Amino acid sequence: MDKTALKKVKALFLDMDGVLWTDKKEIGNLHEIFESIRETGLTVLFGSNNATRTPEEYCEKLAGFGVQVKPEQFFTSGIATIYQLRKDFPGGPKVYVFGSPSLKKLLTENGIEVVEENADVVLASLDREISYEKISRAMIEICEHGAKFYATNTDSTFVTENGWRPGGGVMVNCVETCTGIKPFVIGKPNTVMIDMACQTYGLAPDEIMAVGDRYETDIAGGINYGARTALVLSGYESKDTVPFLDPKPDLICENLAELVKTMKRL
Template identity: 35%
Template sequence: MHIRMIQTGAAMPLDLTRINAVISDMDGVLWRGDHVLPQVVEFFNFLRRENIPFALATNNSGKHPLTYVKRLTEIGIPNVEPWQIITSGTATASYLQSKYPSGVPIYMVGMPGLGDVLTEAGFVMEEEDAVAVVSGIDFNFTYEKALKATHLIRSGAAFVGTNGDLTFPNPAGLSPGAGSILAMIEAATDVKPTVIGKPEKAMFEVAVSRLDTDPAHCLMIGDRLNTDISGGKNAGLNTAFVLTGVHTSDDADRLKIRPDETYSGLGHLLSTWQNA
C-alpha cells in the first residue's frame, strides 16, 4: 500500500530519532471495535525496549482508566499503569483540582466511570451548592438532568465539558456524543462550557506533564485529524496520522489539517522508526 507522506511545510520531515515520548489515541489506532489492529503489540514492545515512555489518550469519559488497563493486558500489552491512561474524564478531574479544593460538591452529567474518577480526585458528587457542572457522555441523559444543570449554571456554577465530540460511531451509524449534550445545556444557559478533551490543549498538557517531557520531543499518534492531529499540533507536539480509523489522506486536504507524517498504521510507523 502506497502512503503519501503529508508534511506541514517544514524544511525537514518528522525526525523520529528526536522523539522521547509518545501519546497515542486508542480506538482507531490500537483497535477498531473488538478487532485489534496489526502490529500493535510489536509497536509497544519496541517503545519499551527503547525506554520511550507512553500515555494513551481517549475522549471517552464514560470508562475508568482501569477498564483500559484490563483491555490492554488482554490484547498483549500488560503492566500499563492507570496514570498512563488519560481519558477526558481524568483530564477534567486534573483541571478541576487546579481550580477547586478537595471536598467541594460537583454536579455530574455522565456515566458512573466519570463519577468514580471525580470522586477519586477528591470531589463530592452532589447537586446542592455545586461549584461546577461537569458534563460528559451520558447514555441515561434525561430532561431532569438538563434542568438541574441549567439551574445550577444560571445560578453561577462553572460549566465544564469533558469533550466536545458531537457524535461517535457505532455499528448502527453515528450516535449523539458528549458534545450534543453540551450543546443542549449551552443553549439553555447561554454559557459556553470550558471543554477539556481533544482537540483542546488541556488534555495534551496533562499527558505531557505525566510523561515529564517537552512537546517538541513528544509524538501524538491518532486517526482523527480534527481531534488527535489538530489538537496535538496546537499543543506543540509532533503528529503521526494513521489510516486505520476514521479519517483518510484525502480528509487531510479537505479539512486542511496537515499531520507531520501519515502512516498506514502502527506497523508502518514501527518499521519507519526502526530504520530511522
C-alpha cells in the same frame, strides 16, 4: 517528513478509539504492535477524549489484547478534568456530573465531591442515559445557582463496532443550547491532557508525538501544543479527507503498526 525533528520524539501520546480499537475489536495485532514499540524505546502514554472509562478499566481492556500497561500511563479527559478542577477550585468543588457512572466513580475516587444539586460545577460528558431531567438539572445549576460549566470533550461522534454513534458533544450542546453559556472544554484540541502528560513525564512539547485518527481533535491539539503529530487512517479520517487538512500532520499512516515501522526506520 523532517527526520531530525522526528528523531527528538521520546514518547507517543496515543488516542485510543479509532487508533487501538473500534469498540471491542482491535486494530491490527496490538500485542505485536506494543512489542514493536517497546523495541523502539519510545514511552507510551495514552490520551483520550473518551471519559466513560477509568484508567484501570483501560488497563483491563488492553490486557485482554495481551498488552500490559499501568494506570499512570493514561491521561483521559476524565483524569485531566480532575487536574483542572483542583487547579480552579483549590478548596474542592461540588460537581454535578451529566455523564457516565465511570466518570462519577473516577471523580469520587479522586476526592472530588459529586452532588445531585447545589453544585459549583456542571460537568457534561458522554451519557448513554441522557434525559430531559438531567438537562434541566444542569440548566438549573448553571442559571439559578451560578455553577461553572465544564465539558470533558465536544466530540460529535465516536466509533463503535456497529458504526459511528453520538459523542459527548451532544450532551454539551444540550446544556449550551438551553443556558446560552459555552463550557470550558478539557479534551483535545485543548492541551490540558497532553500538558499534564508532559509535566508528569518530564517531556518538552517537541519530545512527544500526538497520534490520533481525528484531525480536529487529536492532531489540532498536538499542533496547538507544539508537539509532533501523526494521523492514522484507521478511524475517522480517510484518504478522502486528507487533502483538506491544513496544516498537515508530520506523518500520515494507514494505522498504528505502520507508524511504528516508520518510527523504527528513522
